[in-house]
Amino acid sequence: MTVTTDAGRMDINAPTWPPAILSYGFRPFFFLAALWAGLAMIAWIGLLSGALTLPIMLDPVSWHAKAFLFGYLSAVLAGFLLTAVPNWTGRAPLKGWPLMGLVLLWLAGRVTTLFAADLPAVVVAFVDLSFPLILGSVILREIIAGRNWRNLVVLVLLGLHTLALLLVHLETAGGGYPAQGLGMRLGLATVIGMICLIGGRIIPSFTGNWLIKTGVDARPASPMQRLDKAVLAISLPALGIWVAMPDHLAAAVALTIFAIGHLLRMGRWQGHRTASEPLLAVLHLAYAMIPIGAGLMAMVQIPHVPLDAAAAQHLWMAGAIGMMTLTVMIRATLGHTGRPLVAGPGTKLILLALLVASIARVVAGIGVGSADWLYHLSATAWCAAFFGYALVYGAALFSARRAAGQA
Known part of the structure; x- marks a missing residue:
């Protein structure tokens, strides 16, 4: 300049x-x-x-x-x-x-x-x-x-x-x-709450814009309708019960109700139509991991279920939070630096690596056979995803915004 x-x-x-x-x-x-x-x-x-x-x-x-x-x-x-x-x-x-x-x-x-x-x-x-x-x-x-x-x-x-x-x-x-401890659970619950609130606004909005652009007639339900407000209203006490007494039967019931509510909510967002657009499909997948993770955390309290609590929580931490935040980071970087909102080969590999990291970590907690290689796979894929973001998008973050039409 x-x-x-x-x-x-x-x-x-x-x-x-x-x-x-x-x-x-x-x-x-x-x-x-x-x-x-x-x-x-x-x-x-x-x-x-x-x-x-x-x-x-x-x-x-x-x-x-x-x-x-x-x-x-x-x-x-x-x-x-x-x-x-x-x-x-x-x-x-x-x-x-x-x-x-x-x-x-x-x-x-x-x-x-x-x-x-x-x-x-x-x-x-x-x-x-x-x-x-x-x-x-x-x-x-x-x-x-x-x-x-x-x-x-x-x-x-x-x-x-x-x-x-x-x-x-x-x-x-x-x-x-x-x-x-209580602090970690409260920290996790507040971030899940943020995703439920903000994700519930941006995911249907982004999906609707993309469907219009691609000429598809279907539309997601508008954000913050009655069902959305009802689900969010039950989410706060449900998460609060889990934070306060995670091992109590009341927490399992609350998490189950929480899971059902969010599955109903996201079922109205036309996520099944976004498979061809990774930057949208991953947002839907990440949000789906919130109710699925809640369901797994409720199942942990059933005797003899071969799943540990840490693995179930990682579907929230590595899956829902990790995938949601990294995808939003990619979308924001592309949009605010004047680049097309398209997932190139590098971006697809980044998102795939994080999906592998999330799934491998949860499967490792099922307790079937040796899980050491799954832990190693999860950690390696996690590092590949985030270092990959820094490598692929570092130049864009350190450079001035591109002008319209600039290559």
């Missing part, structure tokens, strides 16, 4: 600010989220095998869960919200130095969790919690300024996710096992 110097001359070599990577929230946060997802998986494997030693305060399993639920996901949420809120409110996006400060704060949280055992616990918690609190204040400011009250519910869910992170730190300080 050319700029004018003090002498009035046009200097094409003068640096511009902000650079492309800091011009929109999705750019740095999606790139860093993908790198962290892959690196944290490698670190976890190293910790489990004994090949890597880190001064972390948590046990390896709890650290792994926290790194995904509150490390990777906090970056994805930041990238999504900082990109979506300007569309909701009509205001300018956060960019430049303020965006860089938020990025550095997220990075500080990741570094302190890696060296938590060498730092005061209060310092680790303060740094870790500062990022979602400041992000929430930025989003609240924009919602108030834009009078976009209907999206306050997203901020409430972000607040609950931050509360969940606080609970994880308290459980850690108390010498508990956070991987099976």
Whole structure:
């Protein structure tokens, strides 16, 4: 980009600010989220095998869960919200130095969790919690300024996710096992709630636009009709019961009702017509993993069912959340950088790798024969998917938006 110097001359070599990577929230946060997802998986494997030693305060399993639920996901949420809120409110996006400060704060949280055992616990918690609190204040400011009250519910869910992170730190300080604690369950439930809310808006909307473009007469049900509101209304208490008492019969019943409701909801979205468009089909598949995962988590409480709870939860974590967030990251990157919303060969391989990672992890928990190779396959495919995103889309994230018609 050319700029004018003090002498009035046009200097094409003068640096511009902000650079492309800091011009929109999705750019740095999606790139860093993908790198962290892959690196944290490698670190976890190293910790489990004994090949890597880190001064972390948590046990390896709890650290792994926290790194995904509150490390990777906090970056994805930041990238999504900082990109979506300007569309909701009509205001300018956060960019430049303020965006860089938020990025550095997220990075500080990741570094302190890696060296938590060498730092005061209060310092680790303060740094870790500062990022979602400041992000929430930025989003609240924009919602108030834009009078976009209907999206306050997203901020409430972000607040609950931050509360969940606080609970994880308290459980850690108390010498508990956070991987099976209240904080992790609340963190998982709030993200599932966000997907139910936001996914229930964007999936039928994207599907309807694509069906119109392809000349198909069928249309998905419009978002937020009576059934949608009813399903969302039962989802909150159902998830709350599971968070509070996951091993109780009431949780199994609540999750079953939750699953049936969301299967009915998504059955009206014409997902079966999207098989030829991977960037749409995967959104439908990821959402389907929410009720299927809930059903599996309910089945775990049936005696002698050959499925462990961790495997069932991974259909939510790696499947629903991982596939939904990565697909949204790809769609947002393509759309906001001026590229066609088409899944090329690299994108198809990325999505296939994440599907393999999700299925392999769940099957590994069935308990039939040796599952070691399935765990290895799942971890390898997971890393391939997220490093693949950084490789395929890194150049787009660091480059200026393409002009209309530019190759």
